Amino acid sequence: MAMETFFQDCRRRAVFCFILVHVWQAVTGQIHYSIPEEAEKGSFVGPIAKDLKLELKELSRRGVRIVSRGRTQYFALNYKSGHLYVTERIDREVLCGQVEKCVLNFDTIVGDSMKVYGAEVEITDINDNAPTFHSEKLELKMSELTAPGTHFPLDEARDLDLGTNTLQGYKLSNSSHFSLNVQEAVDGRQYTELVLERPLDREEEAIHNLVLTAYDGGDPVRTGTLQIQVTVLDANDNAPVFSHHSYEVSVREDIPVGTTVVILKAIDLDEGVNKELKYSFRKITERASQIFHLNSQTGEITLARGLDYEESTLHEIEVQVHDGGELFDKSQLLIFVTDVNDNAPKLEITSLISSIPENSPPATAIALLNVQDEDSAENAEVTCSIPSNLPFLLTKAYGNYYSLVTARALDREQVAAYNITVTVTDHGTPPLSTSIVIPLEILDTNDNPPHFLHSIYTSYLMENNPRGASIFSLKADDPDCGENSRVTYSIIEHNISDSPVSSFLSINSETGIVYGLISFDYEEMREIKFLVKAQDGGSPSLSSNVSVTLFILDQNDNAPQILYPSPPTDGSMGIELAPRSSEPGYLVTKVVAVDADSGQNAWLSYQLIKATEPGLFTLGLHTGEIRTARFFLEKDALKQSLVVLVKDNGQPPLSASATLTVVLADTIPAILSDLSSISAPVEPPSDLTFYLVLAVAFVSCLFFIFLLVLLAVRLHRWRNSQLFESGSVNFSGAPVSQFVGIDGVRAFLHSYCQEVSLTTDSRKSQFNISKANYSNTLSNKDTCEIKDPFLIAEDINSSNGDSANTQSLYDNCINQILLRSMQTFGVNYVLSHLEYKIQG
Ligand SMILES: *[C@@H]1O[C@H](CO)[C@@H](O)[C@H](O)[C@H]1NC(C)=O
Ligand SMILES: *[C@@H]1O[C@H](CO)[C@@H](O)[C@H](O)[C@H]1NC(C)=O
Ligand SMILES: *[C@@H]1O[C@H](CO)[C@@H](O)[C@H](O)[C@H]1NC(C)=O
Numbered sequence: 001m002a003m004e005t006f007f008q009d010c011r012r013r014a015v016f017c018f019i020l021v022h023v024w025q026a027v028t029g030q031i032h033y034s035i036p037e038e039a040e041k042g043s044f045v046g047p048i049a050k051d052l053k054l055e056l057k058e059l060s061r062r063g064v065r066i067v068s069r070g071r072t073q074y075f076a077l078n079y080k081s082g083h084l085y086v087t088e089r090i091d092r093e094v095l096c097g098q099v100e101k102c103v104l105n106f107d108t109i110v111g112d113s114m115k116v117y118g119a120e121v122e123i124t125d126i127n128d129n130a131p132t133f134h135s136e137k138l139e140l141k142m143s144e145l146t147a148p149g150t151h152f153p154l155d156e157a158r159d160l161d162l163g164t165n166t167l168q169g170y171k172l173s174n175s176s177h178f179s180l181n182v183q184e185a186v187d188g189r190q191y192t193e194l195v196l197e198r199p200l201d202r203e204e205e206a207i208h209n210l211v212l213t214a215y216d217g218g219d220p221v222r223t224g225t226l227q228i229q230v231t232v233l234d235a236n237d238n239a240p241v242f243s244h245h246s247y248e249v250s251v252r253e254d255i256p257v258g259t260t261v262v263i264l265k266a267i268d269l270d271e272g273v274n275k276e277l278k279y280s281f282r283k284i285t286e287r288a289s290q291i292f293h294l295n296s297q298t299g300e301i302t303l304a305r306g307l308d309y310e311e312s313t314l315h316e317i318e319v320q321v322h323d324g325g326e327l328f329d330k331s332q333l334l335i336f337v338t339d340v341n342d343n344a345p346k347l348e349i350t351s352l353i354s355s356i357p358e359n360s361p362p363a364t365a366i367a368l369l370n371v372q373d374e375d376s377a378e379n380a381e382v383t384c385s386i387p388s389n390l391p392f393l394l395t396k397a398y399g400n401y402y403s404l405v406t407a408r409a410l411d412r413e414q415v416a417a418y419n420i421t422v423t424v425t426d427h428g429t430p431p432l433s434t435s436i437v438i439p440l441e442i443l444d445t446n447d448n449p450p451h452f453l454h455s456i457y458t459s460y461l462m463e464n465n466p467r468g469a470s471i472f473s474l475k476a477d478d479p480d481c482g483e484n485s486r487v488t489y490s491i492i493e494h495n496i497s498d499s500p501v502s503s504f505l506s507i508n509s510e511t512g513i514v515y516g517l518i519s520f521d522y523e524e525m526r527e528i529k530f531l532v533k534a535q536d537g538g539s540p541s542l543s544s545n546v547s548v549t550l551f552i553l554d555q556n557d558n559a560p561q562i563l564y565p566s567p568p569t570d571g572s573m574g575i576e577l578a579p580r581s582s583e584p585g586y587l588v589t590k591v592v593a594v595d596a597d598s599g600q601n602a603w604l605s606y607q608l609i610k611a612t613e614p615g616l617f618t619l620g621l622h623t624g625e626i627r628t629a630r631f632f633l634e635k636d637a638l639k640q641s642l643v644v645l646v647k648d649n650g651q652p653p654l655s656a657s658a659t660l661t662v663v664l665a666d667t668i669p670a671i672l673s674d675l676s677s678i679s680a681p682v683e684p685p686s687d688l689t690f691y692l693v694l695a696v697a698f699v700s701c702l703f704f705i706f707l708l709v710l711l712a713v714r715l716h717r718w719r720n721s722q723l724f725e726s727g728s729v730n731f732s733g734a735p736v737s738q739f740v741g742i743d744g745v746r747a748f749l750h751s752y753c754q755e756v757s758l759t760t761d762s763r764k765s766q767f768n769i770s771k772a773n774y775s776n777t778l779s780n781k782d783t784c785e786i787k788d789p790f791l792i793a794e795d796i797n798s799s800n801g802d803s804a805n806t807q808s809l810y811d812n813c814i815n816q817i818l819l820r821s822m823q824t825f826g827v828n829y830v831l832s833h834l835e836y837k838i839q840g
């Protein structure tokens with residue numbers, strides 16, 4: 001097929017060439033060939049040998065040569081075929097450019113004949129060049145605001161070929177916005193323009209890619225393309241738009257300064273400066289403008305100052321955004337401030353009492369408090385409280401007022417002052433609280449009596465204490481304070497054996513030290529019971545008393561007193577009988593002694609310190625019993641004299657001695673006969689004794705005479721008064737002492753002696769009497785002697801029954817009276833002897 005086509009083509013060309021040559025030969029007489037450009041090397045051009053009428057065989061012999069009139073030899077002669085063929089590539093566009101007729105001339109030189117034949121080869125155009133543009137790519141920039149219909153000239157394409165092979169026209173790729181306008185200039189060249197058909201929108205399509213195609217008329221058609229990139233330039237055709245029509249944010253009031261509240265966001269579809277947005281407040285309150293700061297670049301709203309819910313709960317702001325041009329948008333910004341429990345409740349004391357007396361009744365008002373919380377809702381709900389262990393109550397009074405009252409009775413002695421901590425807490429999370437301290441002082445009232453440290457006081461005091469010495473002290477406390485606790489002591493007055501206790505003791509009212517006013521005697525008073533009162537200085541004052549027992553302790557200050565054998569009263573010694581026939585151990589007698597002291601001081605022991613016949617009698621150490629130790633012998637003296645020493649167990653011991661005589665006889669007559677014999681050896685009384693007896697006898701006589709005279713005078717007066725006022729006797733005017741008379745004297749004597757005998761009867765007390773007598777104070781006995789005579793007379797009547805006893809008493813009494821009168825004479829020594837003698 002290919003071969004067939006080729007041959008057909010060749011034949012067609014050959015015919016065509018043949019015709020041409022002949023036509024042209026006819027005109028010019030010159031050989032003319034025509035070949036298409038770009039023919040391959042070796043391509044047949046023309047049968048030049050034949051056309052020159054040269055024999056093929058002669059060609060080389062005749063030296064036929066082809067000489068091109070240029071440098072390049074495009075053609076050569078084939079000597080065998082006599083054809084002219086192409087030796088070089090022939091590009092018509094290079095050789096001739098846009099010259100329509102492109103001819104290559106060459107000469108054929110026949111060497112032997114020196115003939116030259118000119119010939120020409122016309123190079124015909126083939127479509128070997130496509131239309132081309134200067135550049136492959138064209139970039140166009142157009143504002144999006146470019147009006148439709150605007151023309152944009154485009155590059156033209158070139159096609160080096162000629163005729164139909166050259167550029168025929170243009171076409172533009174599909175585009176919704178652009179069309180192509182081709183115009184033909186006078187020179188026939190075509191100019192292309194891009195025409196904007198519709199308005200551009202960068203935001204819709206920023207870049208339009210177009211392809212301009214130039215085509216020629218060759219077969220096949222060749223094309224050249226130009227890429228056209230249309231960049232749509234931005235115009236500020238879009239207003240910025242906020243992302244939200246209105247912004248609503250809610251922020252806690254406690255967010256710190258600098259925190260971002262909200263970021264405004266606006267969108268501008270434009271580009272570049274047209275997209276540069278600036279945010280600003282449009283409408284804002286003065287207050288809000290201080291609080292919020294708007295970054296105009298980023299649209300970020302930050303806090304410049306702290307928020308306060310209590311000040312403003314909502315900030316309403318109008319914001320706007322501008323782009324680089326004149327376009328803007330606005331939006332509403334609502335900032336809700338939410339409450340945070342940032343305000344602690346406030347506690348205020350409206351009124352206050354700083355001190356109350358301890359006896360205030362329950363529900364006594366102390367303080368009125370006012371509570372405020374600036375937060376809202378739960379954050380403003382408060383609870384007010386005080387520690388539960390305090391005796392106070394916090395009650396809601398009215399609204400936000402609370403009153404603090406006492407819950408129960410107070411006791412200053414337990415708690416003298418309170419610090420009442422009132423705490424108020426709100427219900428926020430976390431809760432906030434405030435507390436204040438209310439100091440309260442409890443004032444003292446005298447509600448506590450003085451209290452002694454011990455319920456009973458016991459003290460011991462050795463007798464014979466120095467007067468005025470402190471004995472002991474006691475103390476009472478009063479828990480009250482000030483005057484209410486100032487304790488004064490006193491001894492409650494009462495009588496101890498008819499003497500007020502204040503005569504024995506006194507107490508220092510301030511210190512509570514008890515002093516003994518007298519020197520105590522155990523034998524007189526063994527204990528003193530009294531009450532001490534402690535009284536405070538309150539008003540009214542309170543007091544309490546305590547019982548105090550003061551025990552007097554014994555000292556060995558009394559010597560033993562021998563009761564039997566009694567001291568001699570009738571001039572003779574105590575005589576005991578012991579039958580001669582008595583067995584050993586026979587109880588002869590018993591020495592009886594007492595000691596006024598007590599305990600060890602009164603524990604007596606008996607000792608035989610002297611005996612006529614040692615070993616004849618034994619003496620019980622503690623019994624005082626004198627017993628025979630053996631049978632009496634003839635040689636034993638009739639009269640045995642024993643000296644007994646009685647000693648107490650005190651420290652140091654005191655003692656007394658007694659002498660007794662034991663007569664060894666069986667009967668009384670024997671005693672009497674013996675007595676005479678005993679009298680003889682008795683040594684005669686000394687002269688001193690004799691004179692003393694004489695003096696006593698003399699004084700006694702004088703006293704008797706005095707008594708008789710006194711008696712006589714009284715008797716005489718009594719008789720006279722009876723004579724004068726017989727019948728109606730009125731004694732009222734006369735002194736009582738004048739009615740005593742004989743009976744009075746008897747009564748006087750009787751009373752005195754009764755006392756003496758009474759004291760004598762109670763052996764123990766006898767010592768008291770004698771002691772009192774010897775000391776000159778006579779304090780107790782004076783009362784006896786100045787007794788009312790009538791009372792004495794009554795005493796006599798009451799004691800009439802035992803008259804026998806009375807008689808002997810009288811005798812004793814006489815002696816006592818004598819003694820008294822002697823004492824007044826001040827001869828005590830004599831008296832002691834006299835008493836002995838007279839009683840004997
Ligand atoms: C161009 O548009 C025509 C008609 O509108 C259509 O037939 C053709 O396919 C389009 N070509 C391209 C490359 O879009
Ligand atoms: C109360 O508080 C004051 C001051 O802090 C203090 O001096 C006082 O001792 C306190 N009183 C009591 C009873 O706690
Ligand atoms: C106490 O004794 C005095 C005299 O010594 C007497 O006047 C007074 O009445 C006595 N009081 C009592 C309560 O016995």
Ligand SMILES: *[C@@H]1O[C@H](CO)[C@@H](O)[C@H](O)[C@H]1NC(C)=O
Pocket residue numbers: 492531544545546
């Ligand atoms: C001593 O106190 C008691 C109560 O403690 C009281 O009954 C009595 O009367 C008081 N005695 C005197 C003398 O005050």
